[in-house]
Amino acid sequence: MAAGGTEKRVTRRRQRTRANLLDAAFTVFAAKGFGRVSIEEVCEAAGYSRGAFYSNFATLDELFFALYRDRAELIADQVAGALALDGPGLDVPAAVDRVTDVLLLDRDWLLVKTDFLVHAARDTAVAQTLLEHRARLRRAVADRLSRARTPLPSVLGGADGAAHAVVAAYDGVTTQLLLDRDVEGARAWLGQLLTALLTDGGTPVRTN
Template identity: 80%
Template structure:
C-alpha cells in the first residue's frame, strides 16, 4: 500500500512515493540476483538455501519473498538475465555493415565481446542439469536458446557473402554457432583459460561460416 503525502496548498500525491518504492524494489531484486549469482557459482544450485542468499545480499526472507516465490524462480531469473545479455552481445556483434554482414569481421566482433565467464559457466551448467530433470524448466530454456539462434539467423540471412552449403541455410548456421559456443565453454569450464577459449571460438566460427581460411566459398571459384 502506498502512503499519501500532502503539503499545504497542494493536492495529495502518491507519485513520488510510488517512484521510490519501485526503485527500491528494483534495487533489492538486483542485489538479490547478484548475491545469488556469487553463491550459486561458489556452491552450486542444489547446495544453496534461501537463507544463504539473503545473508549474502544483506536482506531478510521477507525481502526475498517480495521478489521471488521460490529459489527456482530466482534461479531462472538469473539465467534469463545472463541469457538475454548473451543474445544481445551476439546480435550486436553481428550488426550489419553497409552492404550486409561481413562474416570474417563479424566473427572477430563475436569472439571479442561474447561473455566467457567461468562463474557464469558454473551457474549455466547447474541450470542445464536442473532443466534436464524438469520438463517445464527445459521448455523455458529451449525458448531462450531458440531466441538466441533466431537473432543469429536473422543477421546471417542478410549476409553479403554466402554461407557454406553444408550448413543447410541460416538456421543450420545459427545452430552451428551456438554449438561452437557450447563446446568452447565446456573446455573453458575445465581449464579456465579464457584467452585460449576466445582463440578456439574464433577458429571454429571461421571454419563453420567460411571455407576455414576466412574466405567465403564463392570467392575461391
C-alpha cells in the same frame, strides 16, 4: 503527486533489492552450485531479510530462473549487437572477430548455466524455458547470417543451420573453458572454429 512519488520510490527500491538479490545469488550459486544453496544464504550474501526475498521471489527456483534469463538475454544482446554493425550485408570474418571479443566467457556464469542445464534436463517446464532462450539466440544469429556477403557453406543448410552450428560451437568451447580456465584460449579457439564453420575454413576477401 505525493502518493505517486512515494510509489515510484518504492518501485525503485524494490527493483534495487531484486537486482542485489540476483547479484548475490549469482555469486553463491557459482560458488556452491544450485541445489546446495538455501534462501538464507542468498539473503545473507545480499544483506537482506527473508521478507525482502519473498517480496521479490516466491521460491529459490524462481530466483534461479530470473538469474538465468537475465544472463541469457545479455548474451543474446551481445551477439545481436556485434552482428548488427555491418549494415545491410554481413562481413562474416569481421563479425566473428566482434562476437568473440564481446561474448560473455565468464567461468562463474558457465558454472551457473551448467547447473541450469542439468536442472532443465530433469524438468520439462524448465527445459522449455531453456529451449526458448536458446531459440532466441539462434534467431538473432540466423537473421544476420542470412544477410552474409558471401555464401555460407552449403553443408550447414542455410542461415538456420549455421546458427545452430554457432551455438553448438559456443557450447563446446565453454565446456572446455570450465575445465581448463583458459579464457583467452577459449576466445581464440572460438574465433577459429566459427570462421572455419561459416567460411568453409577459408578467409573471404572483405569488402568496404
